[in-house]
């Protein structure tokens with residue numbers, strides 16, 4: 001039989017078939033997936049093949065194959081440096097929720113997130129939440145940001161999860177797809193999901209599983225069906241995609257507006273920092289590339305952490 005993994009607790013996997021039945025499954029033997037050293041071979045969102053076995057009056061599934069992943073997101077395992085934990089697979093899109101204040105979301109955080117999403121090949125939509133709370137100046141700042149990210153090619157929507165403003169637009173984008181909501185704690189992810197489907201009443205509780213060694217706890221993702229033909233993956237306690245290892249030279253490729261220009265740089269290995277005749281720096285001087293974006297880029301190339309808030313023009317605040 002075939003199905004999609006909706007939940008995993010490390011040793012058991014809940015798999016839903018196309019007919020809509022759920023099976024509790026285990027894995028047969030040890031899986032090795034090419035190129036990934038992962039603590040969990042199967043993750044939420046995986047398409048798997050399994051055989052049904054009946055032991056006594058208990059029916060369980062034995063997973064024997066995983067389909068190739070369209071994409072996946074990982075984070076480093078807490079204890080083992082080289083190992084990674086696959087959080088979720090086969091996402092159609094991620095919604096990054098942003099608020100100006102309560103809590104503040106910096107452009108540096110947004111850009112880091114977008115770069116990682118580009119690297120993982122996951123389309124991102126920016127949701128500027130809590131628009132019911134902003135004064136005129138703050139509304140202008142949101143409009144500026146939305147225009148900036150739209151010009152790069154990202155869909156941006158101003159919403160209010162509490163008043164319901166533009167929630168229908170979010171719904172429309174979700175139909176037929178598997179989505180994930182990300183953003184800092186407090187931006188309104190749970191409130192939005194509850195607004196999308198009140199009866200789901202998303203379990204905000206953490207699904208924590210204590211590992212056998214008792215060294216640390218791990219939180220697992222879970223997939224939910226919404227009644228307008230949409231699925232969401234909830235990742236308790238994980239605000240973004242975690243870390244991804246990237247070569248310096250690679251980072252610029254994940255800034256779409258830089259990538260579009262880089263063929264015009266004099267040097268084809270241009271890092272857009274010190275090099276002469278750099279198309280990105282020229283565009284920056286002509287206000288065709290945003291300073292905040294360039295600043296985020298330089299921070300990433302230099303391996304700096306996002307540790308202070310910048311305003312929309314990239315000035316320290």
Ligand SMILES: Nc1nc2c(ncn2[C@@H]2O[C@H](COP(=O)(O)OP(=O)(O)O)[C@@H](O)[C@H]2O)c(=O)[nH]1
Pocket residue numbers: 129130131132133159160161162163183184185186187188189190191192
């Ligand atoms: N005014 C206003 N408050 C909101 C909105 N969305 C969420 N909140 C509030 O922000 C707080 C955090 O929301 P929550 O959904 O728990 O955030 P999460 O941590 O991202 O899941 C709660 O007090 C919500 O009521 C909004 O659009 N407008």
Ligand SMILES: [Mg+2]
Pocket residue numbers: 189190191204
């Ligand atoms: Mg929440």
Ligand SMILES: [Zn+2]
Pocket residue numbers: 262265266270271272273275277278279280281
């Ligand atoms: Zn350049």
